[in-house]
């Protein structure tokens with residue numbers, strides 16, 4: 001399996017409006033041009049529609065997991081500035097970012113794959129090291145997007161394990177992100193029919 005990097009991808013719709021979504025970029029060493037990334041959005045999604053309308057994206061590499069949790073719980077209102085080498089937007093919170101141009105599309109009924117070239121990269125702030133609570137929030141965010149696919153027992157067991165890292169190592173933003181995701185998951189089960 002190729003390496004996947006979890007980041008926030010920004011794309012533009014046909015009116016130029018910015019869309020923000022957490023996505024896993026799949027590493028692709030392009031033969032001729034060095035590093036490349038594959039964006040694989042599920043159908044249907046705004047990211048997919050936008051990549052067809054405007055074949056560029058910005059990969060925002062961040063350590064603020066509140067943005068991941070926010071995006072999944074209805075808050076996509078994060079400050080951005082205009083990218084410099086492709087049409088798009090860079091999150092102010094990005095430690096670094098990569099500006100991407102779609103090179104070609106591998107069509108798929110479930111999940112088309114947009115093969116992208118890195119047009120430009122820039123660093124903005126230092127990476128300050130690994131934090132277990134941040135990793136736990138990312139895992140919980142993934143679980144929160146799969147509530148309709150995974151058994152409740154598995155979700156609750158994994159959350160209980162991830163919570164240990166949050167309790168031991170989180171800062172304020174990680175705690176806030178964790179609470180948002182736990183509320184979303186609890187809310188889902190409150191409204192789900194009994195198993």
Ligand SMILES: Cc1cc2nc3c(=O)[nH]c(=O)nc-3n(C[C@H](O)[C@H](O)[C@H](O)COP(=O)(O)O)c2cc1C
Nearest residue numbers: 006021022023024040041042045046047141142145
């Ligand atoms: C860490 C993480 C990685 C994700 N990776 C993907 C992905 O590769 N493809 C995808 O379609 N959705 C992925 N998702 C789910 C999307 O963020 C979510 O479904 C989002 O709403 C995309 O739909 P949109 O483009 O319509 O906003 C991921 C979510 C998280 C938290």
